[in-house]
Amino acid sequence: MDVDLRKLRYFVAVAEHLHFGRAAAALHIAQPVLSRQIRALEHELKTQLFDRTKRATALTRAGEQLLTDARPLLAGADALQRRVHRAALAADRFTVGFMPGLIVTPATRVLAARHRDLTVDVLRTSWDDQTEVVHDGRVDVSYVRLPIDQHGLQIHPLLTEPRVAAVPLDHLLAAKDGISISDLAHEHLLQNPDAVPEWRDIAVELRTGRGEPPPPIRTVEEKLEHVAAGRGLVVLPLSTATFYTRPDIAWVLIDDIGPNHVCLAWDNTRTDPLIHEFTEIATAQAQRP
Numbered sequence: 639m640d641v642d643l644r645k646l647r648y649f650v651a652v653a654e655h656l657h658f659g660r661a662a663a664a665l666h667i668a669q670p671v672l673s674r675q676i677r678a679l680e681h682e683l684k685t686q687l688f689d690r691t692k693r694a695t696a697l698t699r700a701g702e703q704l705l706t707d708a709r710p711l712l713a714g715a716d717a718l719q720r721r722v723h724r725a726a727l728a729a730d731r732f733t734v735g736f737m738p739g740l741i742v743t744p745a746t747r748v749l750a751a752r753h754r755d756l757t758v759d760v761l762r763t764s765w766d767d768q769t770e771v772v773h774d775g776r777v778d779v780s781y782v783r784l785p786i787d788q789h790g791l792q793i794h795p796l797l798t799e800p801r802v803a804a805v806p807l808d809h810l811l812a813a814k815d816g817i818s819i820s821d822l823a824h825e826h827l828l829q830n831p832d833a834v835p836e837w838r839d840i841a842v843e844l845r846t847g848r849g850e851p852p853p854p855i856r857t858v859e860e861k862l863e864h865v866a867a868g869r870g871l872v873v874l875p876l877s878t879a880t881f882y883t884r885p886d887i888a889w890v891l892i893d894d895i896g897p898n899h900v901c902l903a904w905d906n907t908r909t910d911p912l913i914h915e916f917t918e919i920a921t922a923q924a925q926r927p
């Protein structure tokens with residue numbers, strides 16, 4: 639049986655909304671049409687995907703598994719379509735992703751100078767989407783900060799840099815030249831703990847369960863606003879810290895944790911010679927003093 643991607647999109651919409659009416663509105667189709675498509679998908683898969691009552695809609699175990707598998711499948715289909723479209727209409731375009739604090743201009747200028755008919759674009763990424771933009775085809779290659787899920791990616795190391803803690807200017811640690819990660823054990827971190835595993839492993843608030851989850855922060859600028867307001871701290875690579883210097887925040891070097899690793903990443907199915915050429919250029923630029 640071939641899975642119908644349209645039905646999968648309909649299924650994901652219902653699974654995310656857990657409401658047929660809201661899902662139909664989001665898809666811009668009539669609710670009866672959506673219900674028929676879900677029933678058809680259940681018939682094709684020979685399993686029930688939703689438990690439906692007059693009061694609620696819930697995923698069955700089979701539905702939960704399908705949702706887990708459907709999201710990457712649909713993302714891959716979207717990426718395929720985007721790459722084919724770009725190959726047909728924009729063969730003269732090369733896009734580089736980059737994380738905050740990283741300056742990619744020297745490498746992109748070299749590539750553009752070598753290929754006068756090539757348009758070299760850049761796209762700013764974040765902790766949440768730095769690999770997503772590679773998988774979905776928005777960029778050809780991206781500067782990423784480890785750790786990341788490397789599944790489906792080719793990774794090329796570029797450089798390392800120290801990590802610092804961003805603290806309010808009136809914080810007790812602000813006047814120090816350097817600190818230990820243990821100095822942050824009692825602090826509240828305003829970021830995903832997995833981004834700072836050294837803190838995660840010793841954090842008092844995680845061990846006691848008394849800490850609050852980090853707020854839904856999307857950008858470095860938002861993180862720093864929360865830091866300046868005294869709501870917690872963040873740990874950042876040195877280049878990000880210096881790029882976002884502001885007068886109400888101090889940057890303190892963390893002496894006893896490993897550096898942040900910056901790499902290039904691209905889809906491991908891609909064989910575009912431009913990717914390998916750009917990798918050589920970026921590597922040479924990173925090795926310059």
